[in-house]
Amino acid sequence: MNLDLPPLRRWLIERAVVVLSLAVDPVLPAEWEARCAPLNPAERERAQAFYFESDRHAYVAAHALLRHSLSAVIPGEPADWRFMAGPFGKPRLIDPPPGLDLRFNLSHCRSRVAVALALRAEVGVDVEALDRTARLDPGIADACFAPDEAATLRAMGDEVLRREQFLRLWTLKEACIKATGRGLSQPLNAFSIDLDRLSVRSPQLAMIHWRLAQWQVGEHLVAVAVDWPYLTPVCFIHRLLVNRH
Ligand SMILES: CC(C)(COP(=O)(O)OP(=O)(O)OC[C@H]1O[C@@H](n2cnc3c(N)ncnc32)[C@H](O)[C@@H]1OP(=O)(O)O)[C@@H](O)C(=O)NCCC(=O)NCCS
Structure with missing residues (x-):
């Protein structure tokens, strides 16, 4: 797997919060072996356990992207990073390098x-397909x-706009509860997004x-x-550069 990574370390030091995104x-x-090369045995096992191939491929892509990104910021091979989970499951590095939080x-x-x-700030990210709005009931x-938030959505006459605003709120709220690390144990109605x-x-x-x-x-x-x-x-x-012959 080859990634055209940007100068991540410099961007982070210059006070960016960087989001890297990759199509699955x-x-x-x-290609399976090569794509899984950065993953550890537990991650490979988890990948194999997905019922749908698309979930498996997404899992591998996300974890490979994370590992390559870490290696672009701190010295170390992608396969060498070890993670531990916080109290609600948020992964963080075991043995983070001193001096770079x-x-x-x-x-x-x-x-x-x-x-x-x-750097030095808790961060959460969420990605959703726009067509998820068709499957999610904004009544949620x-x-x-x-x-x-619920009242604003209810008041929207236009169904397409309502679904779009719903997904915008949903992804931002997910990013927030992932930044705190509490995940869904933190009620989504305890805070609202403008x-x-x-x-x-x-x-x-x-969080204001x-x-x-x-x-x-x-x-x-x-x-x-963040x-x-x-x-x-x-x-x-x-861009994922895959050598296909
Ligand atoms: C975190 C959570 C909101 C993820 O939601 P999602 O939209 O289904 O999934 P996403 O793809 O956006 O994120 C999944 C990734 O978030 C990370 N993650 C897991 N738990 C997390 C947490 N509490 N906070 C932040 N990130 C978390 C992991 O890297 C996970 O990827 P992986 O499963 O491939 O390792 C949801 O799974 C959750 O709330 N989990 C915690 C459940 C909990 O409270 N457990 C109690 C354990 S004691």
């Missing part, structure tokens, strides 16, 4: 993956979102100063949240 390519059987997060849907990196917002200002309205959670960003990448939405306001969000779309 189907993996030909002959690197935090990261990853997200995968079937057709696109994303990895976010930041009444049950899960903050009352002001889509116009791209900020969190949440007096009780100290967080930096949020969102990009439409082809047929996907990518959202990032708990430090002075970082510039950058989204880098990768």
